[in-house]
Amino acid sequence: MKTNKGTKANYSFLAKLLHWSFIFLFAYGIFKQIDNINQLEDIYLLKFEMLFALFFLSFLIFRFFYMTKTQETSLPEDTPRSQRLAAKIVHYSMYICLAAIACSGMMIGYLFWLGLKDGLLIELVIWVHEFSVSLIYWLISIHVIAAIFHRLKNDGVWNSMPPFWKENEDDIA
Numbered sequence: 001m002k003t004n005k006g007t008k009a010n011y012s013f014l015a016k017l018l019h020w021s022f023i024f025l026f027a028y029g030i031f032k033q034i035d036n037i038n039q040l041e042d043i044y045l046l047k048f049e050m051l052f053a054l055f056f057l058s059f060l061i062f063r064f065f066y067m068t069k070t071q072e073t074s075l076p077e078d079t080p081r082s083q084r085l086a087a088k089i090v091h092y093s094m095y096i097c098l099a100a101i102a103c104s105g106m107m108i109g110y111l112f113w114l115g116l117k118d119g120l121l122i123e124l125v126i127w128v129h130e131f132s133v134s135l136i137y138w139l140i141s142i143h144v145i146a147a148i149f150h151r152l153k154n155d156g157v158w159n160s161m162p163p164f165w166k167e168n169e170d171d172i173a
């Protein structure tokens, strides 16, 4: 179904599973972050970081194709075009930013493994890595604020994803 307006259109079970399980994966990625590049001297940590980033990126790519090929936004049909565009920009920016975190992380690991442990190149990649991390915090904040805005509007968008603080189906505008 293309819209939730007056219907019970929703994301599939797999779409919800991907959305919520990715949040745990992301939180774990933040939790286990590297505090100092010298930690990568530990080859097991370096390998683990690389494998984690590869898994993270594969998950993200799979999710992106699954979502774009099989699912529709739950925004109501009468949503202004500017708001649709804003939602699309934030969603796509999140995908790009998350991919940039994983790719720059793997680049750091590769350069480190090659022996380029300091210098302009690795510093530049670390800057990209840290900048993408800062940017994703902003994007996620905007995304969550927008989700709460829809929850307060009672337009059914909230119900399409979070399994808690549900809108009453009969009150949906």
Ligand code: HEM
Pocket: 019, 022, 023, 026, 064, 067, 072, 073, 074, 075, 087, 091, 092, 094, 095, 140, 143, 144, 147, 157, 158, 159, 160, 161, 162
């Ligand atoms: C790491 C944190 C999060 C990321 C990266 C994220 C990412 C996304 C993305 C990319 C979409 C578009 C559909 C898709 O491609 O899966 C989406 C949809 C959605 N998310 Fe999140 N999300 C996060 C956290 C949250 C949280 C905490 C909430 C609510 C409290 C939330 C509520 C929603 C809702 C309601 C939708 C449906 C929006 C629509 O259909 O237009 N998200 N999320």
Ligand code: HEM
Pocket: 026, 029, 030, 033, 034, 035, 036, 037, 040, 046, 049, 050, 052, 053, 056, 101, 102, 104, 105, 106, 108, 109, 110, 126, 129, 130, 131, 133, 134
């Ligand atoms: C998806 C996977 C990854 C996530 C979610 C992630 C997350 C983070 C976070 C949150 C920070 C702190 C940023 C800041 O304080 O501004 C960070 C820094 C860093 N990460 Fe990653 N990272 C990932 C992959 C990697 C990989 C694969 C490597 C290298 C093998 C790596 C190496 C580093 C380094 C060197 C720093 C900077 C440490 C410093 O402050 O000197 N990261 N990462």
